Amino acid sequence: MTLFYDKYSSALYGVILRIVKKEEIAEDVLQESLVKIWHSFQSYDASKGRLFTWVLNVSRNLAIDKIRSRQYRVGSRTQPIEESAALRQAATPTFRPEHIGLQEMTTKLAPEQKQIIDLLYFGGFTQSEVAEELNLPLGTVKTRARAAIKVLAKLIR
Amino acid sequence: MNTQEYIESGILEEYALGVLDEAQRADVERLAAQYPEIRQELDLIQHGLDSYAQAHTQEPPAGMRERVLAGWQAAIHQGATTSATELPIAPVAETVVRPISSAPQEEIAPSGFNWMMAASVALLVLSAAANLILYNRWKESETQLVALQADQTRVASTMQAVEKRLSTRTQELAVLRSEQFKAVELAGTPAAPQAKARVLYNTATKAVYVDVRNLPTLPQGKQYQLWAMDKGKPVDAGMLAAATTAGDSLQLMKNVANAEAFAMTVEPEGGSENPTMETMTVIGRF
CATH class of the missing domain: 2.60.40 (Immunoglobulin-like)
Structure with missing residues (x-):
């Protein structure tokens, strides 16, 4: 687990912090994630996807559960994501080949695409909630989300 | 089945984002297992999102590694002793992102923070009680100490008087016994x-x-x-x-x-x- 921590903690912590926005809560969630990963490891099915995807989703779901369980959203919803503490700290440079810089990614994404991805992926919003939040038709939200992910997928193609 | 059309439909993107309901998700997984090109596309999409997530990589603060690993260890040991028969947690793929309306307003399961809070309060109460007891004992000891000090002074002065009388007598005896x-x-x-x-x-x-x-x-x-x-x-x-x-x-x-x-x-x-x-x-x- 120590090896696991050293390999994944930075990425998981970054995502969790992005979602919960508070460092001490991010630490709690990271720990809960490790416990959950440990206990449910046998349910990981390699044929369904990469380990990293699975691990990431465990942590992301826990983090989203966390912000939904608290009265959290009231305050953070109005806070623009770009101003959250997570973004003010520069991402640590790493040398993983699969790691594409945030800067590069965001320049490839249109602002409205990025906004939707962030709400869906880091905000724990459903698509209809995003539509409500942004005052857009649900169809538009879906189209933009798909387009955004296609862009991301293309980046690593 | 036209896999290209299915891929174009955008459902794979929604799957990767975790916004599908359980039935839809099972459907996607079934098709992905069945058609390699869907699998491939899904992997690519997930990989893309992973990279996006990874782009947010952030070095955890110093000291967190030890705390988190220690907490993890404590949690799995506790789990092993109290609920060894506990069912494995449902596969992550089935974890549903609940809509807000069904989300509990208050936390039902006490989080680590709440436990720490309760533990702190309990410790505070215990500490206060211990303080009270110790304060009373200290007061008692102080009274005893004063009494003992008075006693000691009295004994010392008596001793001094006795000492003086003894030395006088010794001197007298010396005079009486002296041949000079x-x-x-x-x-x-x-x-x-x-x-x-x-x-x-x-x-x-x-x-x-x-x-x-x-x-x-x-x-x-x-x-x-x-x-x-x-x-x-x-x-x-x-x-x-x-x-x-x-x-x-x-x-x-x-x-x-x-x-x-x-x-x-x-x-x-x-x-x-x-x-x-x-x-x-x-x-x-x-």
């Missing part, structure tokens, strides 16, 4: 036939001690005075203290250079220059 001292018995004169006293005279150091055996009680304002007779002349050898007169102890008198006899007279308090011969009570010579 010559004893002169002073017998009562016709004025006081019962009177009896003794003078111890050290011819080397010229020290004079008086040891009273029996002397008549004196009227108010009078005191016995010891005289040494040197070549027929009386020399003042000092006044007898009340305790000495009562026969309580030896008394060191003034040094006398030379003497062939000693005598005591009754004089006004403080003594006289010359003896009042009529009041001579005892006399004795070597």
Whole structure:
């Protein structure tokens, strides 16, 4: 687990912090994630996807559960994501080949695409909630989300 | 089935984002298992999102590694002892992102924070109780200490007095046993036939001690005075203290250079220059 921590903690912590926005809560969630990963490891099915995807989703779901369980959203919803503490700290440079810089990614994404991805992926919003939040038709939200992910997928193609 | 159309539909993107319901998700997984091109596309999409997530990589703060790993260890050990039979947690793929309306407003399961809060309060209460008990004990001890200190002071002063008396007695005994001292018995004169006293005279150091055996009680304002007779002349050898007169102890008198006899007279308090011969009570010579 120590090896696991050293390999994944930075990425998981970054995502969790992005979602919960508070460092001490991010630490709690990271720990809960490790416990959950440990206990449910046998349910990981390699044929369904990469380990990293699975691990990431465990942590992301826990983090989203966390912000939904608290009265959290009231305050953070109005806070623009770009101003959250997570973004003010520069991402640590790493040398993983699969790691594409945030800067590069965001320049490839249109602002409205990025906004939707962030709400869906880091905000724990459903698509209809995003539509409500942004005052857009649900169809538009879906189209933009798909387009955004296609862009991301293309980046690593 | 037209897999290209399915891929174009965008459902794979929604799957990767985790916004599909359970039935839809199962459907996607089934098709992905069935058609390699769907699998491939899905992997690509997930990989893309992973990269996006990874782009947010952030080095955890210092010290967190130890805390998190320790917490993890504690949690899995606790889990192993209390609920070894606990069912494995449902596969992550089935974890549903609940809509807000169904999300609990208040946390039902106590989080780590709440546990810590409860533990802190419990510790605070325990600490307060312990403080109260210790404060009371401390007060008690302080009272006892004061009492013991008073006691100790009393014992010490008693001890000092005893010590002093002992040293006096030892000195007296030394005088009595010393061969350097010559004893002169002073017998009562016709004025006081019962009177009896003794003078111890050290011819080397010229020290004079008086040891009273029996002397008549004196009227108010009078005191016995010891005289040494040197070549027929009386020399003042000092006044007898009340305790000495009562026969309580030896008394060191003034040094006398030379003497062939000693005598005591009754004089006004403080003594006289010359003896009042009529009041001579005892006399004795070597």
